[in-house]
Amino acid sequence: MKNFKLKKLVAVALVAMTIATVAPVGASAAWKQDSNGWWNTEGNSYSKGWRAINGTWYYFGSDGYMKTGWINDGCKWYFTETSGAMKTGVVEVDGKAYYLAPSGEMQTGDVTLNEVTYTFAASGEAIGDKIPTQTITSTSTKTVVTPSKTTETTENSSSNSDKSSSNSNKSSNSDSDSVEKDVKLSQTVIDARYKSDTKITMSVAQNADGTTTIKPTLRFTPGTYTESITTHKKTYSVNKDLYVTFNGKDAYISGNYIDGYKIDAGVTGEVEITASISIYDSTNGKLYYVTAAPETVTIPANYV
Numbered sequence: 001m002k003n004f005k006l007k008k009l010v011a012v013a014l015v016a017m018t019i020a021t022v023a024p025v026g027a028s029a030a031w032k033q034d035s036n037g038w039w040n041t042e043g044n045s046y047s048k049g050w051r052a053i054n055g056t057w058y059y060f061g062s063d064g065y066m067k068t069g070w071i072n073d074g075c076k077w078y079f080t081e082t083s084g085a086m087k088t089g090v091v092e093v094d095g096k097a098y099y100l101a102p103s104g105e106m107q108t109g110d111v112t113l114n115e116v117t118y119t120f121a122a123s124g125e126a127i128g129d130k131i132p133t134q135t136i137t138s139t140s141t142k143t144v145v146t147p148s149k150t151t152e153t154t155e156n157s158s159s160n161s162d163k164s165s166s167n168s169n170k171s172s173n174s175d176s177d178s179v180e181k182d183v184k185l186s187q188t189v190i191d192a193r194y195k196s197d198t199k200i201t202m203s204v205a206q207n208a209d210g211t212t213t214i215k216p217t218l219r220f221t222p223g224t225y226t227e228s229i230t231t232h233k234k235t236y237s238v239n240k241d242l243y244v245t246f247n248g249k250d251a252y253i254s255g256n257y258i259d260g261y262k263i264d265a266g267v268t269g270e271v272e273i274t275a276s277i278s279i280y281d282s283t284n285g286k287l288y289y290v291t292a293a294p295e296t297v298t299i300p301a302n303y304v
Helices: 157-165 186-197
Strands: 029-033 036-040 049-053 056-060 069-073 078-081 089-093 096-100 108-113 116-120 151-152 201-206 212-217 223-227 236-248 254-257 260-263 270-282 286-291 295-301
Touching: 036 056, 036 108, 049 236, 056 078, 078 096, 116 151, 186 286, 201 295, 212 236, 212 270, 223 254, 223 270, 236 254
Parallel strands: 049 151
Antiparallel strands: 029 036, 049 056, 069 078, 089 096, 108 116, 201 212, 212 260, 223 236, 236 270, 254 260, 270 286, 270 295
16 A cells, blocks of 8 residues: 655745644633634633644634635645534545545545545646545544644533624734635636746756756746735735656655756656646635646666
């Protein structure tokens, strides 16, 4: 049984998730709601980031409001229901199947489920002849805590009723995820803006030591950007990534986008290079992807 993992090669350092510093008080934890959405109190403060409440994980923005749909945390994608509960297992979003690990993280590459191996693209959706169904889904209740998910909160029985009815007046201050109803994104708009950016050109050189160096050229440097996509003032977090695999794995590869990727001496096979751009729209909770067919470089036997 083999699980392949795509190697995500970015030219910038990952930014660690902000961890809430307020210690939760179980007896006083309670759900509250106003016209802007739901939040969870923690004593005199409120939850931020990931919180496990009664065994289910939720994500709260820097403004304290619960988030739904696709969530990008530390360059990893997660998905939460309209109730806010984090999903795991196979989920279907906009007609595409995705697999979320027990930690909630969206998976790419080859994943084996019930002794059947499925392939998931760099953008996360299942591809190929075998597509998993949503019946292969595990519960959002977790026993394994990942480093970025930090706090377990236990509510009392009264907090559950608070979630269904609340007259609290929380401040309506919002962060960059605030809803702007006049902003309309679609896959057509995203494709028109970014499709040409996923095209790759490259140079290939055989080195005297038997290694092979591949230098791809893109219209962007991999990383995370804040960009305005439509004519509206709203900006979006745009992740621009480069994926490099050798025979479907991340083995035998070293280097980076700036210096080029070096393939070890004495190996043969195919190098696949794929550019992927993803945009999360907090207005409708949708995650948009733009990818192109991978560029392939064959390392022949006579290179060895």
